[in-house]
Amino acid sequence: MDTIFGVPTQALFGQLLIGLINGSFYALLSLGLAVIFGLLNIINFTHGAQYMMGAFCAWFLLNKLGVGYWWALAIAPVAVGAFGVLIERLMIRHLYQLDHLYGLLLTFGLALIIQGLFRNEFGSAGLPYQVPAELAGGQNLGFMFLPKYRAWVIVASLVVCMATWFVIEKTKLGSYLRAGTENPQLVQAFGVNVPRMITLTYGFGVGLAALAGVMAAPIYQVNPLMGGDLIIVVFAVVVIGGMGSILGAILTGFGLGVIEGLTKVFYPEASNTVIFIVMAIVLMIKPAGLFGTQK
């Protein structure tokens, strides 16, 4: 068998693939966080719980209503996004005048509630979710075996990330959003309904988390705790990338997924902590993050 640096290529590429998969989720989730932070100036601690809700939504649709994966991809983000809109209207809205830290505390409390409720209902064991029939099986690439579903996840998340980047950076709607980030009062004065824009932005960010949750359901099991630890890693990703740029969030997400995958090959003991170590190093060298600007 071929080896690279004393590691079998099979294992190396296998971990690289897992790294890219994890990176897809890091990218999608940190993108949602960055979009929300840009306009609302809060860190959405509920993001992990909303990702979990997306996965559960898909599970419900399949097991209770017989609605398959492809419809779930569309329905879950809308449903969970609508739930996000409700939260923004009822609660987060009241905090805009206060210190941003209160937003973090509120969303942390909401995450505890949501996770607690799901755990009471479903326990801590995971529920299985089948890979959709169209994407079952895989392709032997010669140097490794590539399951179709995993390839799909990487491609789909890249497409979604790029589409989001395009909308925000290149369209009229996106220019409103960016202007709202810079100076909401002025944008309001120009006749844009800023509060509604803020609400919808939150809904969109939450929808991205739910979309990631649906895509994650067949790979990881559907589990009430699936978002709790993940969100902390995503926070580290966000700190490393800096929240200034959309493209930065995407690149950092995929990059760190790959770094984590490689660490699993060469030094497995550190695979849980490598992202946090990278964060510490980046903070020492470039406190604003790789793509960020210090405010």
Next chain:
Amino acid sequence: MTDTSQPSADAPARAANLRHQTVAFAALGAFFVAAPLLMYPIFLMKVMCFALFAAAFNLLIGYVGLLSFGHAMFLATGGYLSAHAAKVWGLPPEMAILTGTATAAVLGLAAGLIAIRRQGIYFAMITLALSQMVFFFYLQTPFTHGEDGIQAVPRGMLFGLVDLSNVWAMYFFVFAVTGAGLLLIYRIVHSPFGQVLQAIRENEQRAISLGYRTDRYKLLAFVLSAALAGLAGATKALVFQLASLTDAHWSMSGEVVLMTLLGGLGTVFGPVVGAFVLLGMENYLAQLGSWVTVVQGVIFVICVLTFRRGVIGELGQLIKKPL
């Protein structure tokens, strides 16, 4: 990030502040001396340890305006090191606690150097991430015994004289440690150093322009807070004769935030009240099992939306004096 009014700087007002706070301190002490008549001493010791933990956390959020979402790492470090020192190295309790506290302080220095490079929300995320890293370290390193934790930690003979396996000896030892810790925090807050910290909280740019090296002040405050949190963890490990992963988990960091928020951010006595109320509630709700998380979440939401001053903050507002 507090709504509470600050003590004014002129001397007579400050003397008055100190007087009623002395009364409050005495009342608090009297309460914990008398409370074992009505409540389990183990429960009260737990409350005191967490009161110190929350007060240490409050030193950062309440007086420097830094929200640490990773204080569990210091509690756990204090606990693990003191348990290890007492059990494996056979150190007497005072040395074991000192070991735990000192290690937490060193960790605080390392974490502080990284975390104070960013403010506000980033500070919270960085401390949370660092604490998660420490969690994984304790999960994997052999001396903590993973999921089992360090069990059957001997309480030992304090200064070679007092046998801490006696519940009352232990009770008043914890009482003394917590009391000393709270007084130290009180002293820090009311020292010139504490005044600079509060100036940094109010307006860091202005503090810098006045010539203060705010990073150093923030770092020292962070190390002090970490050491005191470590002290709480070290003492707690001796009380329960156990150091476990629960203390290192991020939910513990969330719990201390909640205690302080509920009691009142930036108040001297809020963390004590918050710890008492929250632990008491958890005791009563124990049979509800995992519903405790939901209840905690609900309290978080209510506090943030309608009750931002907390119990003691509201009380202080009522008597128009900071508590």
